[in-house]
Amino acid sequence: MSSFQCICQELGVPIANEKTVGPVTTLTFLGLEIDTINRIVRIPANKIVALVSLLQKLITLKKVTLKDLQSLVGALSFFCKAIRAGRAFIRRFYDAMIGVKQSHHFIRINASLRADLLMWLTFLRNFNGQTYFTESTWTGNSVLNLFTDSTGSVELGCGAYFNGQWVYFQWPSHWRGSKIMKDITFLELVPVVLSMAIWGERLANCKILFHVDNMALVSILNKQTSKDKHVMNLIRPFVYYAMRNNIIFRAVHVAGSYNCIADAISRKQWQRFRLLAPNAHHQPQSIPDHFWESIYNLKLTDC
Template sequence: MARMDIVSAFRLLILHPDEFVLFGFRFQDNFYFQKALPMGCSAACALFEKFSCFLEWLVRFQSHKESIEHYLDDFLLAGEARSGECLHLMNNFRTICSDIGVPLAEEKTLGPTCIMTFLGLEIDTLEMVIRIPQDKLTEVKGKLELTIKKRKITLRDLQSLVGSLNFCAKAIPSVRAFNRRFCDAMCGIQRSNHFIRVTLGMKEDIKTWLTFLENFNGTLAFGESEWLSNSKIHLFTDSAGNPDLGCGVYFSGRWAYFQWPSSWGKH
């Protein structure tokens, strides 16, 4: 894999002279106006996305490779191990950008490599998993451990916590459901400095999140390009809610059984 980034992305798009009047101001008898697309423009992302899509298509066309994706100005390139495809894509991308005048942030260029961070998540093609980087993991754990000690939390801080948890949920399977109580607690509240009670249920969800972050980070495997039905691979599961029972799985002639912990029958 490799990662390449465009410098001053939005500023590459030049405004039409007829639009200058919409992007200027007067100060001390002088007129100042933008000649390139500013970041604060509400349409800036959508306009630049069109250019990014064109650039991605051009690299695919010139390199005859399909393994390139982008998110605005961040480009992810990939190729089979020891094939040279990734390096070929990088060189092709760099040449095209040079030819059409698109500057690259060489200090942000990374690869070819098997492990790297892209859009805040660590991609590991050796283990074929996605995980949360250690610094981000430490930050989110700190927020959770601070919140569980509180009786009340402001709407602003709870929104920040939920935003971080939603991000982490991309790398930890099935954990997003434990955000439900947090989201319900924020419903109908408008002032960011309003205090929200941290209920026992919310604290139980925080404990669950801490468990997931500790034990299940880096277990989300890459999805298969072709999904097979359970009847085709002979995979079946079932469970029973009675605390004296448990769950079982059957896979191609093999089976396993797990009995619910005795402590679960007390809840």
């Protein structure tokens, strides 16, 4: 700092001494406390309380004024400076404001907006205001050994494999004959979300590069949105797990021929699976109750 100030003085660059801080390892910048020793960004508690109060108010309404929605978006944008994955759940609020010019005009809160409000409220109720710096490099499946795959047969299901641990999920029998069994993008997304539900904490504070053998799903994961309401029912919990564990993710396409282990699990080809992964655990991972509930309670109307 002393050397920098001397250079500025020599060059005639004015410095506002009343705004000059440091050198320090903890600094408040743009309302966020940045701790370089513990590698943590902290959001003030009063900001969290204010946002939770605003969300609780808006989620009960059928319509909201442009002014109130702009206030919400401003608050959420502030949080997303620290919680980058949350940006996916601001986009629809911006879209809803398009074409509305007067601050007192009302905007209808549709099902998608309400679901995003609920997602933020659920996250903030369990948020301690701290988020760790993410890793500087991307981590791919070749390092993580994280692979997922799905089948299109209701007699089978989907599977995921992660560093010796694995899980198999059987498609619900009441999906038989529904259009959802023909939606391979939705089916391929199920084990991706299941992986985050089970192993998300082990991936905390990482930049994860998912290798997926479905091009449509790659696009959806990167955009974090879809016009398909059933796909969005899974994208929301996927991004929620990313927010809760401070994970930044990106998807790239990989040929299915490189996904043999997960393919064997999804098809219940256990002998082939053991040959491909001889060091895998003997027993599969338990599936969280909340994941079971979200899948089995999925409405198949118009599917």
